[in-house]
Amino acid sequence: MTDIDDTPAPQGQLTLKLLASRQDTNLHGDIPGGWLVARMDEAAEVAAGREALGRTANVAIEAMDFLCPVRVGSMVNIFTRVSEIGHSSIKIDVEVWIRAPHERDPHELHKVTEARFVMVALDENGRIRGVRQQD
Numbered sequence: 266m267t268d269i270d271d272t273p274a275p276q277g278q279l280t281l282k283l284l285a286s287r288q289d290t291n292l293h294g295d296i297p298g299g300w301l302v303a304r305m306d307e308a309a310e311v312a313a314g315r316e317a318l319g320r321t322a323n324v325a326i327e328a329m330d331f332l333c334p335v336r337v338g339s340m341v342n343i344f345t346r347v348s349e350i351g352h353s354s355i356k357i358d359v360e361v362w363i364r365a366p367h368e369r370d371p372h373e374l375h376k377v378t379e380a381r382f383v384m385v386a387l388d389e390n391g392r393i394r395g396v397r398q399q400d
Contacts, residue, residue, distance in 0.1 A: 273376055275362050277346030281308040285339045285363075296335040301361060301378065302326070305343060309357040309382035312345035316355050317386035317396050324354070325383040332376055338366030342374065348381065353393045357382045 281304060291297045306323055313321040335341060342362045349356040358381050362374040388394040 275342065275344040275360055275374065275376075277344040277358060277360065278312070279342055280311050280345040281341075281343040283341050285335050285337055285341055287337050290337060294337070296337065296339075298331060301331075301335060301341070302329070304341065305359045305361060305378075305380065306382065308343040308345050309359050309384055312347060312357045312359075313355040313382075313384035313386075316347055316350060317384075320387045320389075321355065321384040322387055322391075323382055324385050327381040327383075329378050329380040331378050333363075335361075335363055335377055336366060340364040341377075350396055353385050353395055355384045355386070355396060357384060 283304065285296045285300075287294075289296055289300050306326075309323065310321055340363060342364070344360045344362065346358045347355060348358045358379065360379040361377040363377055364371065364374055385393050386396045
């Protein structure tokens with residue numbers, strides 16, 4: 266995680282990119298935070314799986330604040346960065362940046378949230394294993 270920058274920019278690798286569509290809304294027509302957290306979890310799993318060389322599972326999410334809403338039609342960009350690798354765990358910093366539906370500049374992104382996801386490597390039976398062991 267980073268402190269506030271003068272010129273904020275996404276940190277890490279673009280891991281997941283998707284469109285927030287009408288089918289993703291709640292009863293009020295808004296994109297709910299839970300939908301966004303689920304997508305962040307998917308991105309963290311992809312990033313952790315690369316490091317673990319296999320299956321991983323989320324065991325914790327550190328604090329998360331939402332800075333702006335995600336509107337229908339927004340392009341959601343989820344960036345990941347490995348921050349720490351332990352014996353069986355991998356900490357992944359996840360940032361969400363969006364391009365608003367009517368944004369004139371196609372490169373203009375707005376930060377929505379960030380969190381650290383703690384993932385553990387799993388074997389074929391779902392038990393915790395060492396990160397660098399082959400399944």
